[in-house]
Amino acid sequence: xxxxxxxxxxxxxxxxxxxxxxxxxxxxxxxxxxxxxxxxxxxxxxxxxxxxxxxxxxxxxxxxxxxxxxxxxxxxxxxxxxxxxxxxxxxxxxxxxxxxxxxxxxxxxxxxxxxxxxxxxxxxxxxxxxxxxxxxxxxxxxxxxxxxxxxxxxxxxxxxxxxxxxxxxxxxxxxxxxxxxxxxxxxxxxxxxxxxxxxxxxxxxxxxxxxxxxxxxxxxxxxxxxxxxxxxxxxxxxxxxxxxxxxxxxxxxxxxxxxxxxxxxxxxxxxxxxxxxxxxxxxxxxxxxxxxxxxxxxxxxxxxxxxxxxxxxxxxxxxxxxxxxxxxxxxxxxxxxxxxxxxxxxxxxxxxxxxxxxxxxxxxxxxxxxxxxxxxxxxxxxxxxxxxxxxxxxxxxxxxxxxxxxxxxxxx
Amino acid sequence: xxxxxxxxxxxxxxxxxxxxxxxxxxxxxxxxxxxxxxxxxxxxxxxxxxxxxxxxxxxxxxxxxxxxxxxxxxxxxxxxxxxxxxxxxxxxxxxxxxxxxxxxxxxxxxxxxxxxxxxxxxxxxxxxxxxxxxxxxxxxxxxxxxxxxxxxxxxxxxxxxxxxxxxxxxxxxxxxxxxxxxxxxxxxxxxxxxxxxxxxxxxxxxxxxxxxxxxxxxxxxxxxxxxxxxxxxxxxxxxxxxxxxxxxxxxxxxxxxxxxxxxxxxxxxxxxxxxxxxxxxxxxxxxxxxxxxxxxxxxxxxxxxxxxxxxxxxxxxxxxxxxxxxxxxxxxxxxxxxxxxxxxxxxxxxxxxxxxxxxxxxxxxx
Ligand SMILES: Cc1cc2nc3c(=O)[nH]c(=O)nc-3n(C[C@H](O)[C@H](O)[C@H](O)COP(=O)(O)OP(=O)(O)OC[C@H]3O[C@@H](n4cnc5c(N)ncnc54)[C@H](O)[C@@H]3O)c2cc1C
Numbered sequence: 046x047x048x049x050x051x052x053x054x055x056x057x058x059x060x061x062x063x064x065x066x067x068x069x070x071x072x073x074x075x076x077x078x079x080x081x082x083x084x085x086x087x088x089x090x091x092x093x094x095x096x097x098x099x100x101x102x103x104x105x106x107x108x109x110x111x112x113x114x115x116x117x118x119x120x121x122x123x124x125x126x127x128x129x130x131x132x133x134x135x136x137x138x139x140x141x142x143x144x145x146x147x148x149x150x151x152x153x154x155x156x157x158x159x160x161x162x163x164x165x166x167x168x169x170x171x172x173x174x175x176x177x178x179x180x181x182x183x184x185x186x187x188x189x190x191x192x193x194x195x196x197x198x199x200x201x202x203x204x205x206x207x208x209x210x211x212x213x214x215x216x217x218x219x220x221x222x223x224x225x226x227x228x229x230x231x232x233x234x235x236x237x238x239x240x241x242x243x244x245x246x247x248x249x250x251x252x253x254x255x256x257x258x259x260x261x262x263x264x265x266x267x268x269x270x271x272x273x274x275x276x277x278x279x280x281x282x283x284x285x286x287x288x289x290x291x292x293x294x295x296x297x298x299x300x301x302x303x304x305x306x307x308x309x310x311x312x313x314x315x316x317x318x319x320x321x322x323x324x325x326x327x328x329x330x331x332x333x334x335x336x337x338x339x340x341x342x343x344x345x346x347x348x349x350x351x352x353x354x355x356x357x358x359x360x361x362x363x364x365x366x367x368x369x370x371x372x373x374x375x376x377x378x379x380x381x382x383x384x385x386x387x388x389x390x391x392x393x394x395x396x397x398x399x400x401x402x403x404x405x406x407x408x409x410x411x412x413x414x415x416x417x418x419x420x421x422x423x424x425x426x427x428x429x430x431x432x433x434x435x436x437x438x439x440x441x442x443x444x445x446x447x448x449x450x451x452x453x454x455x456x457x
Numbered sequence: 458x459x460x461x462x463x464x465x466x467x468x469x470x471x472x473x474x475x476x477x478x479x480x481x482x483x484x485x486x487x488x489x490x491x492x493x494x495x496x497x498x499x500x501x502x503x504x505x506x507x508x509x510x511x512x513x514x515x516x517x518x519x520x521x522x523x524x525x526x527x528x529x530x531x532x533x534x535x536x537x538x539x540x541x542x543x544x545x546x547x548x549x550x551x552x553x554x555x556x557x558x559x560x561x562x563x564x565x566x567x568x569x570x571x572x573x574x575x576x577x578x579x580x581x582x583x584x585x586x587x588x589x590x591x592x593x594x595x596x597x598x599x600x601x602x603x604x605x606x607x608x609x610x611x612x613x614x615x616x617x618x619x620x621x622x623x624x625x626x627x628x629x630x631x632x633x634x635x636x637x638x639x640x641x642x643x644x645x646x647x648x649x650x651x652x653x654x655x656x657x658x659x660x661x662x663x664x665x666x667x668x669x670x671x672x673x674x675x676x677x678x679x680x681x682x683x684x685x686x687x688x689x690x691x692x693x694x695x696x697x698x699x700x701x702x703x704x705x706x707x708x709x710x711x712x713x714x715x716x717x718x719x720x721x722x723x724x725x726x727x728x729x730x731x732x733x734x735x736x737x738x739x740x741x742x743x744x745x746x747x748x749x750x751x752x753x754x755x756x757x758x759x760x761x762x763x764x765x766x767x768x769x770x771x772x773x774x775x776x777x778x779x780x781x782x783x784x785x786x787x788x789x790x791x792x793x794x795x796x797x798x799x800x801x802x803x804x805x806x807x808x809x810x811x812x813x814x815x816x817x818x819x820x821x822x823x
Binding site: 320329335336338339340342343346347348350351354368371374375426428429430432433434436437438439440441442443 | 705708709716717719720722724725726728729730732733736737738740741744762765766811814815817818821823
């Protein structure tokens, strides 16, 4: 991974630059008063987070290992690693951009046209364009290929009708990547097409859904004769499944091993937070607490190493493989385990608290967010199927609809 | 998903081929059962053939001059096959103290003898209490003029049936030192080990003549402990990978209820869970070996991370292996128990996962 721009002096200079920048511009995570709704669901939070992304981009710290021609820095994974190390402990305010940077941008880079990449990627890296991922439908969640939202060609345009659901960030997204059904006479995977859709187009209705955590991070999105120019096609007509798989694979790496997308850390180190909490509740020297705390540290580091290795592989030209499912599975398990540990440490004071008790409020937020983390981007069962079948080559689940024309398939 | 260089990959595959040809698992089983013996010259032959005895010994002492990353790759293969040769015990652990020693005139004869495969060495830090990391040494060393004598005992020594010489830690008047004693000067008592493929012993010695490799060597001992944990982790990773492949292959051929059992989600998910653990452990073990190769001097965190994750991945994988194989996996004839045994033994050696977890927190300043 060594290049001419990757000498150790260069890296050390880079480290000093990043450190100085964070010192001047960053917000510490342990500064509890400064932490806001971290799930990035309010438009207000988005505006502040975008301001931070703009600054990060202008300082030359966004898209570190991404190509220069699309607004990145063309640096090495080692620079990314150094950046992550220095960013540790700062609030990166990255959650509103996770879908944009972790999933949509890599999909455009791989499957988009040159015009699409030049037009959008720099704006994505700067935080100016937030995107959403319009995949799931009420009848097609784990089985995304069972989708029924239709796109029909009409001259130079396509007309989209249907409904998407659980779309994170749709209410503040400028664009979305949508997968649609364009052919019902072929098996389900073969008649799917991906488009870029402008979320302000006439006929798009976004209706917020309330999550069990109380927030409204995801939405229902309705498409009523929404017209999309043919130039918004991503990849080929009827062959959008490959691009969709690409998005999903990137999603798994991103959710599991780098919440900020493009290799940035999520900025919420569980070990740091939990060790602080253990001290706070006076359990620092408790043997069982120490063992669990160390296990969480180990998990966190293993996921980081795994993510670094996968991203280094991707950078060297390897598409993210089914191994992304390892990161996804492990990341959500770690989230659950951390929340459980915090609840054990807080005991009664974790389940009810007075106004202004930031610590209890934050951990309650983690607890209520963790089941969603396990479902979003594919459930643990689906991840294990992918690993068993695609990584280990075990026989596929019996599939009744695989070779049937989609119009004959039983749907919800 | 491995980050191995091509050269390392070539070495690994040469070692894999050799071990597959010479130590297939049924032969290892016969050896473990005492029905067959390892030929006396096996190690010497392997050293002459692939140069493994001197893999990490500098070329000027007759070795190959490879680094810890290559050693890690080779140890993965030994872990995969359970070949009962002193690769971990002598070529890795027994050689370490000489690599870390600085006086060439003292270490040269040992390194040359080790590189040729004619001698083997065993590292003996732990005492009967099994404390880790070892802090109190009951073994003592006394200097009389030019000469040193050590007295005491060491336990859980991996020595594949008796090493040519032993490297022991011992308390001197000026800190803890590292000494070499001749195999002929120790009383060796074989231990009953759950691992049937690797001999262990306790050794005792009374005023045994010793050569000092280092005196007041607290830092070196710490380094030895870190490297030992890293090296055994590589071996554990190889074992974990081997059993995973074993049960995944079985899950692809065994039919019950008219279906291949690997198509049952319960089995598929057990396989996937192992893959998740093994790939994460691989990251930790290879990362630690790379850091050792790069000469990073404080390896404590990486070492503990590798030891915890590889111990757990290996331990869990060996149990899954038995489960996926059903009744056949619980028979003496099936190799599953050899790996199960190895995993429990390796997990306890050079620090249990619990000991390393505690060490991690202390290392992090918590
Ligand atoms: C917080 C959150 C954010 C999300 N954000 C987005 C987004 O931005 N864009 C988007 O497109 N989608 C998004 N989703 C949707 C998410 O991808 C789906 O909810 C998820 O894939 C599961 O689909 P489902 O809800 O239809 O459940 P189902 O597929 O109906 O699953 C129900 C149960 O059946 C199990 N199951 C299903 N199939 C199998 C099988 N083959 N083998 C074994 N078990 C099976 C599942 O594991 C689960 O336990 C989000 C979801 C959440 C919770």
